[in-house]
Amino acid sequence: MKRILAGSEVNPVGLGCMNLSHGYGEPLSPEEGSKILYKALDLGIDHFDSAALYGFGANEKLLGPVLKPHRNEIFLVTKGGMRGVDGERKTDGRPEIIKETCEQSLRNLQTDHIDLYYLHRWDLNVPFEDSFGALMDLKQEGKILSLGLSEVPAEKLKEAHALHPIAAVQSEYSLWSRNAELGVLDACEELGTAFVAFSPVARGFLADLQLDPAQFAAKDIRHNMPRFKPEHFNRNTPLRARYAAIAERASCTPAQLALAWLLQKSPVMHVIPGTTSTEHLEENAGSVNVELSPDVIEDVEKLINQDTVSGPRYPVGIQNEIRTEQFPSELD
Secondary structure: OOEEEOOEEEOOEOEEOHHHOOOOOOOOOHHHHHHHHHHHHHOOOOEEEOOOOHHHHHHHHHHHHHHHHHHHHOEEEEEEOEEEEOOEEEEOOOHHHHHHHHHHHHHHHOOOOEOEEEEOOOOOOOOHHHHHHHHHHHHHOOOEOOEEEEOOOHHHHHHHHHHOOOOEEEEEOEOOEOHHHHOHHHHHHHHOOEEEEEOOOHHHOOOOOOOOHHHOOOOOHHHHOHHHOHHHHHHHOOHHHHHHHHHHHOOOOHHHHHHHHHHOOOOOEEEOOOOOOHHHHHHHHHHHHOOOOHHHHHHHHHHOOOOOOOOOOOOHHHHHHHOOOOOHHHHO
16 A cells, blocks of 8 residues: 655655645644644554745644654655745755755754655756755755655756655646656656655646635635636636546545546655645545546546646746646647
């Protein structure tokens, strides 16, 4: 049931913790956020993913006291290279900033080491070797135990892996964001690198079939994402009835269909869905027990893919920052 991540055996369904503090509406109170974390522990989830950026440190501070008593039983992940500065998101890959950010993360998380530390964003204004060198220094000091990259193409993964083994690549991957299939997933399998899929239920599109962008909170990051704007969302909405019918055929929920599809794509695959609901958390955890038939996989892949979904996954500015592989239709 468990899979290897940076040499450790972990539940392939982890918890993406961003939602608790950042990104989708108002953050939960510390009490409500802790409730989600305790429920995850009860369900056997042992892979917890945070970042210095999430809540500008608040997410790590939420995780710290809850997870500290369980530190030896969990796999703790965070990221550097992006952070909040004067209330704004800032990408900064300078070595001294990465090291400073990691030190703060250790304090926030109340731990002396981080099991997996990602370079959250490849800063195009800083030589990659300099940013990556900071991660290697932190590993040598014992502050991080393994190195990861986020939102990089296959070529950059191989370049970094030649300098130091990359334990994991984290990128968006779901039925409606298939860019990982353009090279980086194959590279992960070739190198023995884990692939960790974030936003695996398409930022809620494949989980909440009543999702309505008009009801999003004012600060919800999806307001800026093309697929949730009316001109694209209205075209994508009809897919959901047929998708729900496939999930029913597979005897699982829509969210479980999305997660099980990913887990069956590759033996190096891990998923980190986020949620603010204990019920959804339990639902997500149950996806490890869902086995999809070849017919179901074929039908759902034909229904939802880069050619049937309207709109790119990111606006141009963000896509240019990350440089992940793109389909020809996204380059138009």
